[in-house]
Amino acid sequence: MGIIAVARLREMEKKAVEKKRTRAKRATSYDVARLAGVSQTTVSFVINGMIAGISEETQARVRDAIAELNFHPHAAARNLARRASHTLGFVIPEAGNPHYYEMIQGAKAYAQQHGYNLNIRITDFQVEEERAALHMLTHQLVDALIFIVWSGNALHSEIHKVLQQDYPIVNITFYDELDTVLMKQASGERQVIEHLAGLGHRRIGYIYGVANPQMSMRLDTCLKTQQEMGIPVDERWISRCGPTLEDGYRACQELLARCVGEERPTALVVVNDLLAHSVYRALHVANIAIPQDISVISFDNTPISAYMTPPLTTVDGEFRRQGELAARLAIERIADPKRPLQHLETHVQLIVRASTGPAPV
Structure with missing residues (x-):
């Protein structure tokens, strides 16, 4: 066997070994972000060519990390192709409570900064309306849902099925299986x-x-x-x-x-x-x-x-901040459905005004 043929055979063997290793443990965008020292959102933008406002040096770090980890974002690319609405759904239980408006404003600002619109759905505290909101996601009307679940565990099985299909959901109540944003507990x-x-x-x-x-x-x-x-x-x-x-x-x-x-x-x-x-x-x-x-x-x-x-x-x-964080988690989940769950908290502060005073004697 000639020298050139031997070299080609060794190269094929090397690629086969590398491919096997990649299959055994495929890197995620979370790994890329950690190595590059940037957010997962930035990794997603570089991968998808949305580089306005991202410096050349940051882009280079992301690409170097991708190369070093042998990261192949095929799954993310297919995911993005499947959901091309560039819209986040925001599901609230009622329209009359001002703190939901604050959340929506925070989410809207962050979403628009990152190329997404916001689609708001009001459930009026009805389980069936919450179920219908899930259909917005599974029917690809939105790319991700920011969900304030009011019905507790009533939709547990439906939400679990949706999660198994890698549909992105962020929760602003209590739900261990979802990315979550909450006020700091207690x-x-x-x-x-x-x-x-x-x-x-x-x-x-x-x-x-x-x-x-x-x-x-x-x-x-x-x-x-x-x-x-x-x-x-x-x-x-x-x-x-x-x-x-x-x-x-x-x-x-x-x-x-x-x-x-x-x-x-x-x-x-x-x-x-x-x-x-x-x-x-x-x-x-x-x-x-x-x-x-x-x-x-x-x-x-x-x-x-x-x-x-x-x-x-x-x-x-910090309800506006909650909305902003929820939108960030949703966009990161769209980019990488397999990344680890995140549970974020906002700070709380008691604002003392005139409605409280000494206990009457």
Whole structure:
């Protein structure tokens, strides 16, 4: 056998070995991003030729990492070809709550910066509407879904099937199998209880939403914090309700009817700023002054909370930032369906205003 033939045979053997190694452990865009010192989004943009605003030096680092890892983005390319809408779906349970608007604004800004539009779907707290939102993804009307799941585990099997097909979903509630963005857990709730305890409140009541995983965990954390601080918990002081203003108003009325005089809570923790509006109204109708007779504290720090009478003490959860992070995770998941799950948290801060004061003597 001639020298040239031997050289060709060795080259073929070498390529076969390299191919076998690649099959055994194929690099992902996560590996490329880590080696190049950039984000997965940047890797995706370089791979797909979307290099506006990316420096030549950064592009070179990404390409060098791709070569060194023998990365072949065939699966990602097929995935992008299958979904060419350049649209992210954003699924919210209602249109009337201002903090969802903040999330949408954050997601929209990030999506547009990266060449994507935003398609908003409102489910009105209905499981069937949430199921229909999944069809937006499986029917390729959107490239990824940012999903606020209100129904808990009702769609668990459907979501699991969708994930097995590598469809990208990002969640802004609780779901271990999905990329997730949340407020930092327990921090806001603890700040609320510590603030009320510092004002001398020992009878703390709650106006809380339906059995949604995030709402249930928030209430459980508040109650646990109370117990740790030696503050009594009384089931009469907890009024669970639906998500609407009317629900909140009725829940507050029912709590006040159950607890009269010295049995009434001196502070109310409300699940969100939207329901705090209806709580204000119910207390006003009952001639109960805020905060002289009862303090009110809430979550969300929506823009209108500063203009209520009195201005509302509330927890800021960086909702615009949540939307931005959710869009980022969605775009990264489109680029690499196999990358590791990410669970991100936003910071929380208690914004103290005039709706909380010392416990009445």
